[in-house]
Amino acid sequence: MATNGRRQIDEDDEDIIDVDDSSLQNNQANYAWEEEYKRSWDVLQEDEHGSLAGVVNSLQQKAKRKRLLRDTDPIRRGIIRHLFIVIDLSSAMQEKDLRPSRLSLTFTYLEAFIAEFFDQNPISQIGLVGTKDGLAEKLTELSGNPTEHIRALKLKKFQESYGEPSLQNALELARSSLIHVPAHGSREILVIMGSLTTTDPGNIHDTIAKLTQDNIRASVIALAAEVQVLKFLSTQTKGTFGVAMNEGHYRDLLFEVIPPTAVTTTKAASNLVMMGFPSRSNESAATLCACHGKLTLGGYICPRCNAKLCDIPTECDICTLTLVSSPLLARSYHHLFPVENFIEVSWKDAGSTTACFSCQKSFLSPHKTSIQIQATTDAGRYQCKLCEKTFCADCDLFIHDVLHNCPGCLSQPRPKTDPRRAVHNGAGTPSHAPVVPSPLSGGPSRMILG
Amino acid sequence: MLFEIDGLPVYFPYDKIYPEQYAYMTSLKQTLDAQGHGVLEMPSGTGKTVSLLSLIVSYQQFYPEKRKLIYCSRTVPEIEKALAELKRLVEYRRSCGLQESILGFGLTSRRNLCLHPSVSKEKKGKVVDARCRNLTASWIREAAQSGQDVETCNFYETLENNDVREMVEDAVYTLDDIKEIGKAKNICPYYMARRLLAHSNVIIYSYHYMLDPKIADLISKELSKDAIVVFDEAHNIDNVCIESLSLDIMRPTLEASSRSIGQLSERIEHMKQQGSEKLKNEYEKLVQGLQDTLQARDEDLIMANPALPDDLLHEAVPGNIRKAEHFVAFLKRFNEYLKTRLRVLNVTAETPQSFLRHLKEITFIEQKPLRFCAERLSILVRTLELNNLDEFAALSKVAALATLVSTYDKGFMLVLEPYENDNATVPNPILRFACLDASIAIKPVFERFSSVIITSGTLSPLDMYPKILDFKATVQESYPMTLTRNCFLPMVITRGSDQVAISSKFEVRNDPAVVRNFGNILIEFGKVVPDGIVAFFPSYLYMESIIAMWHEMGMLTEAWKSKLIFIETPDAAETSIALDNYRRACENGRGAILLAVARGKVSEGIDFDHHYGRAVVMFGIPFQYTESRILKARLEFLRDEHRIRENDFLTFDALRHAAQCLGRVLRGKTDYGIMVFADRRYAQQDKRSKLPRWINQYITDTSVNLSTDMGIAIAKKFLRSMAQPLETQAQLGVSLWTLEDVLAKQRAQKERLEKAGVNTVHQQLYQQYGAAEAQRLIQERASGAVYMDVN
Numbered sequence A: 001m002a003t004n005g006r007r008q009i010d011e012d013d014e015d016i017i018d019v020d021d022s023s024l025q026n027n028q029a030n031y032a033w034e035e036e037y038k039r040s041w042d043v044l045q046e047d048e049h050g051s052l053a054g055v056v057n058s059l060q061q062k063a064k065r066k067r068l069l070r071d072t073d074p075i076r077r078g079i080i081r082h083l084f085i086v087i088d089l090s091s092a093m094q095e096k097d098l099r100p101s102r103l104s105l106t107f108t109y110l111e112a113f114i115a116e117f118f119d120q121n122p123i124s125q126i127g128l129v130g131t132k133d134g135l136a137e138k139l140t141e142l143s144g145n146p147t148e149h150i151r152a153l154k155l156k157k158f159q160e161s162y163g164e165p166s167l168q169n170a171l172e173l174a175r176s177s178l179i180h181v182p183a184h185g186s187r188e189i190l191v192i193m194g195s196l197t198t199t200d201p202g203n204i205h206d207t208i209a210k211l212t213q214d215n216i217r218a219s220v221i222a223l224a225a226e227v228q229v230l231k232f233l234s235t236q237t238k239g240t241f242g243v244a245m246n247e248g249h250y251r252d253l254l255f256e257v258i259p260p261t262a263v264t265t266t267k268a269a270s271n272l273v274m275m276g277f278p279s280r281s282n283e284s285a286a287t288l289c290a291c292h293g294k295l296t297l298g299g300y301i302c303p304r305c306n307a308k309l310c311d312i313p314t315e316c317d318i319c320t321l322t323l324v325s326s327p328l329l330a331r332s333y334h335h336l337f338p339v340e341n342f343i344e345v346s347w348k349d350a351g352s353t354t355a356c357f358s359c360q361k362s363f364l365s366p367h368k369t370s371i372q373i374q375a376t377t378d379a380g381r382y383q384c385k386l387c388e389k390t391f392c393a394d395c396d397l398f399i400h401d402v403l404h405n406c407p408g409c410l411s412q413p414r415p416k417t418d419p420r421r422a423v424h425n426g427a428g429t430p431s432h433a434p435v436v437p438s439p440l441s442g443g444p445s446r447m448i449l450g
Numbered sequence B: 001m002l003f004e005i006d007g008l009p010v011y012f013p014y015d016k017i018y019p020e021q022y023a024y025m026t027s028l029k030q031t032l033d034a035q036g037h038g039v040l041e042m043p044s045g046t047g048k049t050v051s052l053l054s055l056i057v058s059y060q061q062f063y064p065e066k067r068k069l070i071y072c073s074r075t076v077p078e079i080e081k082a083l084a085e086l087k088r089l090v091e092y093r094r095s096c097g098l099q100e101s102i103l104g105f106g107l108t109s110r111r112n113l114c115l116h117p118s119v120s121k122e123k124k125g126k127v128v129d130a131r132c133r134n135l136t137a138s139w140i141r142e143a144a145q146s147g148q149d150v151e152t153c154n155f156y157e158t159l160e161n162n163d164v165r166e167m168v169e170d171a172v173y174t175l176d177d178i179k180e181i182g183k184a185k186n187i188c189p190y191y192m193a194r195r196l197l198a199h200s201n202v203i204i205y206s207y208h209y210m211l212d213p214k215i216a217d218l219i220s221k222e223l224s225k226d227a228i229v230v231f232d233e234a235h236n237i238d239n240v241c242i243e244s245l246s247l248d249i250m251r252p253t254l255e256a257s258s259r260s261i262g263q264l265s266e267r268i269e270h271m272k273q274q275g276s277e278k279l280k281n282e283y284e285k286l287v288q289g290l291q292d293t294l295q296a297r298d299e300d301l302i303m304a305n306p307a308l309p310d311d312l313l314h315e316a317v318p319g320n321i322r323k324a325e326h327f328v329a330f331l332k333r334f335n336e337y338l339k340t341r342l343r344v345l346n347v348t349a350e351t352p353q354s355f356l357r358h359l360k361e362i363t364f365i366e367q368k369p370l371r372f373c374a375e376r377l378s379i380l381v382r383t384l385e386l387n388n389l390d391e392f393a394a395l396s397k398v399a400a401l402a403t404l405v406s407t408y409d410k411g412f413m414l415v416l417e418p419y420e421n422d423n424a425t426v427p428n429p430i431l432r433f434a435c436l437d438a439s440i441a442i443k444p445v446f447e448r449f450s451s452v453i454i455t456s457g458t459l460s461p462l463d464m465y466p467k468i469l470d471f472k473a474t475v476q477e478s479y480p481m482t483l484t485r486n487c488f489l490p491m492v493i494t495r496g497s498d499q500v501a502i503s504s505k506f507e508v509r510n511d512p513a514v515v516r517n518f519g520n521i522l523i524e525f526g527k528v529v530p531d532g533i534v535a536f537f538p539s540y541l542y543m544e545s546i547i548a549m550w551h552e553m554g555m556l557t558e559a560w561k562s563k564l565i566f567i568e569t570p571d572a573a574e575t576s577i578a579l580d581n582y583r584r585a586c587e588n589g590r591g592a593i594l595l596a597v598a599r600g601k602v603s604e605g606i607d608f609d610h611h612y613g614r615a616v617v618m619f620g621i622p623f624q625y626t627e628s629r630i631l632k633a634r635l636e637f638l639r640d641e642h643r644i645r646e647n648d649f650l651t652f653d654a655l656r657h658a659a660q661c662l663g664r665v666l667r668g669k670t671d672y673g674i675m676v677f678a679d680r681r682y683a684q685q686d687k688r689s690k691l692p693r694w695i696n697q698y699i700t701d702t703s704v705n706l707s708t709d710m711g712i713a714i715a716k717k718f719l720r721s722m723a724q725p726l727e728t729q730a731q732l733g734v735s736l737w738t739l740e741d742v743l744a745k746q747r748a749q750k751e752r753l754e755k756a757g758v759n760t761v762h763q764q765l766y767q768q769y770g771a772a773e774a775q776r777l778i779q780e781r782a783s784g785a786v787y788m789d790v791n
Helices: A021-028 A053-065 A102-120 A146-154 A167-178 A204-213 A228-236 A247-255 A326-335 A347-352 A371-376 A393-403 A407-411 A419-424 B019-033 B048-062 B076-095 B125-136 B138-145 B154-161 B175-185 B189-199 B213-219 B234-244 B251-274 B278-287 B324-342 B352-363 B367-371 B373-383 B389-407 B438-448 B464-469 B512-528 B540-553 B555-562 B572-587 B629-642 B646-663 B708-722 B739-756 B761-783
Strands: A081-088 A125-132 A135-143 A186-193 A216-222 A241-243 A279-281 A299-301 B002-005 B008-011 B037-041 B069-073 B104-107 B202-206 B228-231 B247-250 B348-350 B412-417 B430-435 B451-456 B473-478 B488-495 B532-537 B564-567 B592-597 B615-619 B673-678
Touching (some): A081 A102, A081 A135, A102 A125, A102 A247, A135 A167, A167 A204, A216 A247, B002 B019, B008 B076, B019 B048, B019 B451, B019 B473, B019 B739, B037 B464, B048 B069, B048 B076, B048 B228, B069 B076, B076 B104, B076 B202, B104 B175, B154 B189, B234 B438, B247 B251, B247 B389, B278 B324, B278 B373, B348 B352, B352 B389, B367 B373, B373 B389, B412 B629, B464 B473, B464 B629, B488 B708, B512 B540, B512 B615, B512 B708, B532 B540, B532 B572, B540 B555, B540 B592, B564 B572, B629 B646
Parallel strands (some): A186 A216, A216 A241, B037 B473, B104 B202, B228 B451, B488 B673, B532 B615, B564 B592, B615 B673
Antiparallel strands (some): A279 A299, B247 B430
16 A cells, blocks of 8 residues: 555545645644554665665655645636635533644634635635534624634634534524625535534524525534534535544645635536726825725725725625735636646656756666665656656645646746647636736736636 | 356346345355255345345246245335335346246235225224224125125225236235225225235235234135245244234233123024024034034134144034033133132242143033134134124133133143232232243244245344254354444443443342443443434333433433433333434434333334434343243243253343344444443353354454443544545445456355365255356356346
8 A cells, every 4th residue: 555655546635735834744644544554564675775764765755745636627616715614612622532622723723724725715705603502603704814814713702612502503694694695606614513413493404405505515524423414414515524533634624625616517607707906005194994994004995986995805895896916816726727736757767857847956866776775665756747847746746735837837938738728618617718917917907707 | 237146047136236145145045945944144234135035036936836935024114125125126127128927015904905995094903904894794795785784895895806816917016006006996905915815926924924823824824835935034033923822811801701701692692582593503513513614714714713723623613612602601601710810819820731620620611622712702703793803802812812721731831920010019910821932833834834034133143043943944144244344333341431340230230330330331422422322221120210310310411411312111102202303303413312122112123224323332131031930931941842041042032132222223334333232241252152243243352341431432433434435436346246246256166166175965966056057157158148138
């Protein structure tokens, strides 16, 4: 298993994002249930000098690249997302089976999650709902500002947990906000549930039926065990359902929500969304903002009605125009056309390249490496299928997770027309090959999105 | 899919097959080939019914004898399930292009099948039977035909006037289908099904039609001898046998029968005054020993003989009860005698012989006329043309007692108890006529039919059933469950977190420390297990006392925090409401605990699949109440007759019930659940060895001697890992076979057999036959010819 572990393809995508170092460590530690099957001593073989260094290196690389190879077919995804996160704040969250406790781990992960979510989905919005003692409470309203949510998560009063959760109340609360969301955005709920029970005022199956009707997708991460009603909720609303095995798995489940989900093809016709690109204004004297009614210095001016707003992305409070900036849009874009997975180069073909195209780090030469080592390790070279440039494992990761562009393809003098885009233009992907405005141009302009 | 087992083409209506299903079919085939009986144990939820049906139907259709299949199941829902499966199978066979006519249907009581507008409204089976009889008895119909104003049943009349065989096409009919046909053609579904029994290929009905002599004689008499009889869910078959020959008589029974006797004599007087010839005719015929001619056709014979046909005396009714009034006086005397016997103050147990001797001393009633009691009563009832037979139930019970007690002298026991149970203070005397020997009732079945298959999810230890039912099994097999993931987790919790050993042993069962530890198990599991938990207690009595103690200790309040609690009661309606609410609580995420009793209704026949039962806890070992006289007598009998030690039988009986309870949680391979054995004694080898093999194989050494906290830790981990998505792809080849896997397995087996050589002549023959067929199969497969028609 270990030798072909790298080629293993799993459906669930595990994003390694270098927001903090702990994530990498978490991913190096395998899940407990995987460890039961692993015979690590079979993998380790000494080289001719009796050293394990080479093998250990290669194992480390493998672990790094263990990022599950994602599906790179361009499909239509809803990149304007509206996500409510329902957090269980019941007494069950004080359990310490996830260290340090379910609750504090959840809050730590959620902070990272929110940051990452907005990084990957800049024109999306999040809201937080907590449920405890049979009630549900909105911690934050739907908004596109990560700092606001993170601030709320840090508030002491939200971190208290007691009583029993009420799933129905929480879902109804989230639903009441989500039904007002415009049709072009996706409506999602993510439930993080530590409790095995829920105390509801009415029949929860009615609420689930309503969610299905309103096209709201509810995904569930349970922290203890599979609860029927949660599973039912997620299958009915076409969401995902996961039970966290341990801390690392919990994080993976949570971060799986970050890539936007495919849009169901029920609305076949692409509709146009009007968007404004507001300009940033710096003022010498404070003026009232349209969103909070507070005196602020500077903000964004809506190109349609000239109202001043504090932050983007948002919807203009005056004229309801969606306001974004072009860099945000550009960043959302990579979900639609992800960089294709690099293929692994075998030792046999490794002779032709000596250094990583991106960082210029030199590769191990196949001629200088013993057969024995070659049998247990891999060549550490990963090749882009389009430009046929070779990269090291670290760059491979960086390109796919952060850069979202292949330096090899971009550096070619006359970029080939991307065959993928050509093929898929007719097949449900945005029909307008979008002209992404240069990130520098901040002036008012309009663009259309499919 | 279509594959061959030793030359028999088997049509299996699914694309994939479990390995144990294949093994099961192979054993089944061997049993049928050898014309012998079989005991087969296969875990619940692994498709036992469909394997059974598909093999036997294939067998039946492939060989020219066309042996009839009689499939006996326990409850109506199970019968319906089997019928649905059969229907599917036959449709599949048809879709494979087989031109065959298979007639299969189920039979159930009139209550479930009746179409008559007013009769079908009745709730009680007995009342429906009696009212049906009032409309269909031959003298009623005669009267109606002769123009009198008597009500008859339309549906029955149409049936009588037509040939049933012509009206019904060959197909499989579920119970609903039978009713539909009845409605469409305006015929009585019940009698239609009964008349079709002789023509059908597959019959699915309840045990009682086969085992209870009162009914079996009516219904199963005409079935051919080479039929294949299958008892499914047969783990309780010995009790069914015993119950079918046992009787309880209490004071109200005797009083009701006194009244009936009074009615009889009034009626006789009435008839005499009218100068009817009927009584005279009856007497004449009895003198000539022609009581058979007096026996009516199936419809009229409601008071059937309680004894087995082989044990009946085939001679004329003795002189002293030939005259109707003599017989009534005779009954009266016997009834009065029973009344005096019921005036006891202490428990007495006696054999049938001593009962008869005492009876003779007091009342001068001989054994011989007593034997004819039931028969004579039914003749009299017919002669008197009585209606509303349900009123005569008590009297027929007394007559049945008379016949049984004088027919059998071995394997029976009479117990007179002044109190109904140990705790009662008001005397309510009861005369129990108990059958001790399960083999008596089932003996005719084994003797008559060449292949009888006994199968269930819990039959271990397998050699027990042949012993207590007194037959020789050609094949005895228990199949393990092949799983890609260990989807159930049996664990033995022997002590609480405080290390006090827990047990339901009589001496310690009410010890507060034990009760508290039992309670803690419930609370702790309630906290970690999602949705439903079912907990079983050994008896109602113990359940009540333990719940009371939990309440005092405040443990129930603690358990309430995580789950709602429902309790099974002896009352069926109450229990079904509790069950209903339990299910609702499981569905909407509230979670619930159901407290039930190991020998109660919930433990038999109600499935707790998926979220309805994520964990099942067995508190203690469900031993029978060992102070019961009847049980003691039975144990003594088993020891003397079958050399089964008391302890062995008690453990066997307790563990089959425990296994049955715990087996409720797992219904199929996609399901998962925890099984908790909470008693110190389960850790002992003699207890564990009596559990079914499929449960036993997953009890690891680490999970044998756990304390509550260790158990909880294991359970938590188990629940987490089971909640991970299951991929069917991973199961393929391991716990799920495609056609290729089956063929590969067959090839490998053949090679192995060839290598190993053969030991006995029988095996040699068997293998040659098999090998030759296998060779042909492989050749045909290479040419691709054999599967063309399937795919």
